[in-house]
Amino acid sequence: MNGLRKALAQTPPLWWSLLYFFCLLCGYYVLRPVRDAMGASSDAATVFPHAAIQWAQSHGLQLKDFVLQVLFTCTFVVMIALQPVYGALVARFPRRVFLPVVYGIFILCLFAFHWAFHTQVPGRGMVFFVWTAIFNLFAVTVFWSYMADVFDDRQARRVYGYIGAGGTAGAVIGPMLTQWLVQPLGVANLLLVSAGFLAVCVLCIVRLRPWAIRRAHAQGLDSGEGAMGGSVWAGLKLVWQRPVLRAMAATLFFSVGAATLLYNQQAAIAREFYPGAEAATAYFARIDSAVNLLAILTQLLLTRWLLDRHGVAPALLMPGLILLLGFGVLMASPLPVMVAIVQVLQRGSEFALAKPARETLYTRVDRPSRYKGKAVIDTAIFRGTDLAFVWIHKAVALFGTQAVFAAGAIAAAGMTAGAWSIVRAQRGLPGADSSSDSAFDRQPARGES
Template sequence: MVLAALWFCCLLTTNYTLRPLRDAMAVAGGVEDLHWLFTVTFLVMLAAVPVYGFAVARCGRARLVPLVHRFFSLNLLVFFALMQGFIGGGSEAVQLWTARVFFVWTSVFNLFVISLFWSVMADLFSGSDARRLFGLISVGGSIGAIAGPTIGGALSLWLSPSLLPLVGAALLELSLAAMRRLPPRDPRTPNNEAEGAPVGGSPFAAIPELLRSPTLLGICAYVLLLTMSSTVLYFIQAQIVALSFTDDATRTAVFAGIDLSVNLLSLLAQTLLTGRLIRRIGLGWSLAVLPLLCALGFVGLALAPVLAVLVGFQILRRAGNYALSRPAREVLYTSVDRSQRYRAKSLIDTVVYRGGDALTGWAFAGCKALGLGLGGIALLAAPLAGLWAGVGALIGRRADASERATD
């Protein structure tokens, strides 16, 4: 558990160390082109999933994780060389395209390495152990989410932001060291597979696997509704903060305060409550709590679309996701086979997730064009959250029943 938490901590520290550089690169690449960057990110996800599926089919876990990590580490070294001017001579055009590519790359990197991490966790832990320990493993991620911005901000101010890719590559190597020391799965647990055995099959098997599995279809619906609700709230947040504050410094401080509050609350809940709650109330309620909270939050925003309601809602929503919904969702993958854990899970965590972002962004713009205000859009999102809660309760109860039958 400690080694898994250390691995997760390194991954989240890497992500949050690179995020300030990514956001700066987004500005450098042209704010007016951000919608194209999001579109390109989604298309890159579509192209990357079968490539990743090919690697899953040919490599066992002991080879797959180093392959993925080393690929991204090599990318970071190339970005470092480009930012330093070692490649391309530091010309303005090279720097502009480096900024755009780095933004897309970071969005792809984050989702893939986190998805792979939780695939391995579902490989190593049985369903009962996952219910007990995934919350504590998530503590490592919360620590990384706090450490990452500190490292990124300090290096950017004291040295140079272009050094951050080197730090990210070093953290990925440290995460590999933790992964290699993980013990093999207990051979007495069900669904055990040979440690070094590749998954096999077709690189394009993710979609058929998803369509054949009621569990995976349920998770897919849950993730789609989650990201749709989150994106609606993100756009409402942007509107309210823009109306509440006129200067960038104050807006940045508000976002930083939300991030800090979310990470501290998540860390506290993961340490003291997550494992106990999942075992006591079951996966059904664990997956339904966040959507029900969001339904209430959207009703609150519909009645009072003001900054105080927004900040309180956003903190509770994100902390609830990190502390309860995400660990409970990852437990579901312990009941599917290895091929589905790696291939179909990656498809859900990347393409479905980013697809939900894109779909909701266009829907929000359409609602605004029709003349709906923030309160009206929030009210429309409330039943969406209610549907999300129903999906979570259904797939969670099915998983609990399956676990009891196995026991």
């Protein structure tokens, strides 16, 4: 904790960054158990519109047997449709406009969902599941892109572990709030709690703006207040052209694939043992709490030391190796409790190690790569992989549980190989720039914006 106190004293924007990520993930994790309960529901009428259920039945299909497959497919389609909208915002509007706009739209959506859940609108589960997945990816992607504007590489290695811990603290408290409030308030009113946390995020964006401008000026760059311009699809081109972005995309493909296989097995267990919406919500909230407690301990005790002393390589490689071992154990002993344990280890190591390590690298690339290329990787590629592997799981599961875990082990091996390719590719990036430290580590001048 002495290291945290010292970092807070030396780095004023760290306070606002911690609050920003805390509120963002707390608000999201209030919603996540509700979303997971929708995905694990065996009651098609709760999730899908009546018209969709009737259409499926007329074609000899029962939607309750394809809940996650349909939801992930819809999520991918909507994500692809929204990608050019996000690209247009980034290309045409300055940062001070599009960042608050993104969060403002999410807040308005939560008020609309409050009405939908309160009035029991048919199909609300499907729309909410899709929206929550999109919210998580876009909101968190924007957060880390903004952090790469505020901090340079050396500073990021010093503080990203703490920022991640702040977010994880929010992720720990969010499911707890859901467990405590879901019975007395009901699901609909939980959405208003999340909206309040997102409103604080908008405040943090405004308060961090002077440091983002100061860092850009210290490096002789534009302030980041102008629009970046370019095509709305420029992010795809950047991912294809930049070796480090290609390596990140490949790693994410295998990482998300392995996680999706595991997530689907967990959902199957929840459908069997927790058929009610409230019971399933509480079950997923307990899993989330365990994940985030592990993550925050790792972030406080290990992440900063690893990144500062040994660079990104260990933090990038360890999650894949842990997951490879976990799937090996599951193939030998496919017990429900072991599935939960491996899920906790997988998500905890991803949040605490791999994610901060990858995000530090974005401080060493240009702003189009941070906002455009990163958005493509974290949204379209992420959800495209989700879509592919949710159907892969459906096919592989026909051969039994162990076949699913064997496929997961192959994906974990690909994830580890991809992480090594990131380690190699990042060696060609510019190193940390310490020239901006003196400008960064002091308060902005009065009236500066």
